[in-house]
Amino acid sequence: MNPILADIYSTILPSAPYIIAAYALLWIALLVYVLMIYRGTKKATAQLMLLEEAVADQQKKAE
Amino acid sequence: MSSKTLKLPEAGQWPDKLVAPALIAGAVLSTIGFLMAFFYVAPVGGATVNGAELIGDVMVSQKMLLSQKIFYFHMPVAITSFIALGFGCYYAVRFLMTKNQRFDTCSRLCLEIALLFVVLTMITGEMWTRFEWGVWWSWEPRLTTYLILMLIVIAYFVLRSSVDEPERRATFAAVVAIIATIDVPICFMITRLIPSSIHPVVLREGGMSPEMGMCVGLCALGMMLIGFVLYRARFGQVRLTQRVDALKETLDDER
Amino acid sequence: MTDREGMRSALCKAPSTWTQYKTLLAKDLKAEFRTKDMVVSMGIYAFLVIVVFGVALSFARPGAEFLEVSGGLLWALVVFTSLLGLNRSFAKETENGCLEGLLLAPLDRGVIFLAKATSNLVFLALVEVIAVPLYWMFFSSFAAPAETGWLLVVPLVLGSIGIAGIGTMLSTITAATRGKDVMLALLFVPVIFPLLYACVSATTCALVGGDVFADGFLTSLALGAGYDVVMILASWVLYDFVVN
Numbered sequence: 108m109n110p111i112l113a114d115i116y117s118t119i120l121p122s123a124p125y126i127i128a129a130y131a132l133l134w135i136a137l138l139v140y141v142l143m144i145y146r147g148t149k150k151a152t153a154q155l156m157l158l159e160e161a162v163a164d165q166q167k168k169a170e
Numbered sequence: 171m172s173s174k175t176l177k178l179p180e181a182g183q184w185p186d187k188l189v190a191p192a193l194i195a196g197a198v199l200s201t202i203g204f205l206m207a208f209f210y211v212a213p214v215g216g217a218t219v220n221g222a223e224l225i226g227d228v229m230v231s232q233k234m235l236l237s238q239k240i241f242y243f244h245m246p247v248a249i250t251s252f253i254a255l256g257f258g259c260y261y262a263v264r265f266l267m268t269k270n271q272r273f274d275t276c277s278r279l280c281l282e283i284a285l286l287f288v289v290l291t292m293i294t295g296e297m298w299t300r301f302e303w304g305v306w307w308s309w310e311p312r313l314t315t316y317l318i319l320m321l322i323v324i325a326y327f328v329l330r331s332s333v334d335e336p337e338r339r340a341t342f343a344a345v346v347a348i349i350a351t352i353d354v355p356i357c358f359m360i361t362r363l364i365p366s367s368i369h370p371v372v373l374r375e376g377g378m379s380p381e382m383g384m385c386v387g388l389c390a391l392g393m394m395l396i397g398f399v400l401y402r403a404r405f406g407q408v409r410l411t412q413r414v415d416a417l418k419e420t421l422d423d424e425r
Numbered sequence: 426m427t428d429r430e431g432m433r434s435a436l437c438k439a440p441s442t443w444t445q446y447k448t449l450l451a452k453d454l455k456a457e458f459r460t461k462d463m464v465v466s467m468g469i470y471a472f473l474v475i476v477v478f479g480v481a482l483s484f485a486r487p488g489a490e491f492l493e494v495s496g497g498l499l500w501a502l503v504v505f506t507s508l509l510g511l512n513r514s515f516a517k518e519t520e521n522g523c524l525e526g527l528l529l530a531p532l533d534r535g536v537i538f539l540a541k542a543t544s545n546l547v548f549l550a551l552v553e554v555i556a557v558p559l560y561w562m563f564f565s566s567f568a569a570p571a572e573t574g575w576l577l578v579v580p581l582v583l584g585s586i587g588i589a590g591i592g593t594m595l596s597t598i599t600a601a602t603r604g605k606d607v608m609l610a611l612l613f614v615p616v617i618f619p620l621l622y623a624c625v626s627a628t629t630c631a632l633v634g635g636d637v638f639a640d641g642f643l644t645s646l647a648l649g650a651g652y653d654v655v656m657i658l659a660s661w662v663l664y665d666f667v668v669n
Contacts, residue, residue: 141400314618349591
């Protein structure tokens with residue numbers, strides 16, 4: 108490869124880790140947020156089931 | 171006096187029906203944008219090189235920058251963060267007008283999404299700056315404006331956690347959200363308009379070729395849709411938690 | 426005079442907005458000048474900050490480059506001092522339960538804001554009148570400012586108005602929170618950033634003089650003035666919600 112071409116392409120390899128890091132971190136951050144939402148929803152649904160059982164118990168006691 | 175019943179935002183209303191198509195559209199657009207950024211748009215040149223070479227059918231005499239490709243996601247996440255802040259301000263105003271806690275919840279969640287996207291902006295911007303200029307930070311107008319935005323959003327959440335009374339907390343938070351939304355555009359404009367002859371800042375704007383503009387636009391649309399999806403998902407989760415807590419309280423009272 | 430007329434004249438007329446404003450302002454100023462403790466402590470604090478700057482610059486060489494940073498350092502001094510003053514001024518109101526008394530009276534909330542902001546401005550101005558010449562005295566050995574140097578009074582006035590206005594609003598909010606001082610600083614610095622940037626630019630232009638002055642001075646001042654107008658208007662409108 109003649110030296111001018113080498114010079115033109117010189118910044119590509121060194122910059123690759125930064126580019127990969129940028130995109131990877133972006134998607135990881137979004138995924139982390141989605142995971143947080145998912146865990147919150149699971150917790151709330153579990154509590155909802157417990158509450159439904161408690162209400163059913165109360166209704167049985169009232170009868 | 172007309173009694174208009176106030177329609178409150180709730181999980182399961184019409185925006186939720188848009189979530190599935192929006193998610194698909196957002197993912198597709200972002201992927202197309204990503205591919206476009208790397209394969210379709212012409213690379214941007216950096217420092218000049220001694221001499222010129224014929225590549226493809228263009229005379230190239232500058233170093234080709236691959237790292238500039240980060241820009242095609244950096245700008246869209248920044249745009250999305252501004253839009254999220256705008257929605258947060260809208261809900262804040264509605265809260266101050268009606269004093270209904272539901273709007274406070276909506277406002278808080280919008281600011282959460284804004285914080286998420288600001289963090290994404292800072293990450294991508296950091297990677298870009300580090301490679302381009304070889305330093306971790308420079309007091310450049312764009313970077314400084316984002317830093318200020320991040321500080322204000324963090325201050326919003328610290329304020330929320332340091333006030334105990336719900337009504338007061340919501341009012342203060344709403345006022346701060348409105349002030350933040352007024353402040354950020356001013357920030358942005360002032361750092362651009364003040365001539366920096368003392369502080370020679372190298373603003374790498376140049377112009378955007380139409381392909382670059384289209385790519386950024388596609389990615390921005392994709393990111394906005396993803397932001398919308400995240401907001402509805404979070405809103406659904408928070409509403410569920412709130413209703414569960416309310417149920418718990420009524421059950422405890424009855425016992 | 427019929428009975429009805431007599432009754433009407435005996436009924437009090439609500440004082441006009443200007444009278445309300447004057448009374449509130451006079452109350453704040455009189456309360457402060459009785460003890461002078463806030464202005465004095467702000468002044469001492471400003472002096473100490475100058476001393477710290479002096480130590481920080483002990484290894485800097487005198488030269489024209491100093492003028493480029495001296496404007497910024499002056500504004501750092503103003504920001505730190507005003508943070509102290511804003512914290513104190515609202516603490517006094519809540520300590521004595523004065524604020525509740527004010528709210529019981531049928532006053533327009535906007536007037537309360539303007540009066541408080543004006544009194545904060547007066548205190549800040551007093552401290553600046555002492556601190557700025559002191560600053561110059563201590564750092565005159567580094568470099569002599571250009572002939573346009575005295576024009577830095579203009580951005581000082583502009584900046585102080587903005588700081589007092591938005592600072593009063595923010596200190597009202599943070600007075601009711603748990604981490605009062607830090608919370609104020611956390612909110613204040615990002616919000617005041619555009620004004621700070623414009624004023625530092627204008628001050629540096631004035632100090633450096635020459636071409637730089639011609640380029641940047643008026644633009645920076647115009648932008649700073651724009652910020653002031655927008656932010657003080659916003660604070661005035663929103664103050665109603667905050668004080669309740």
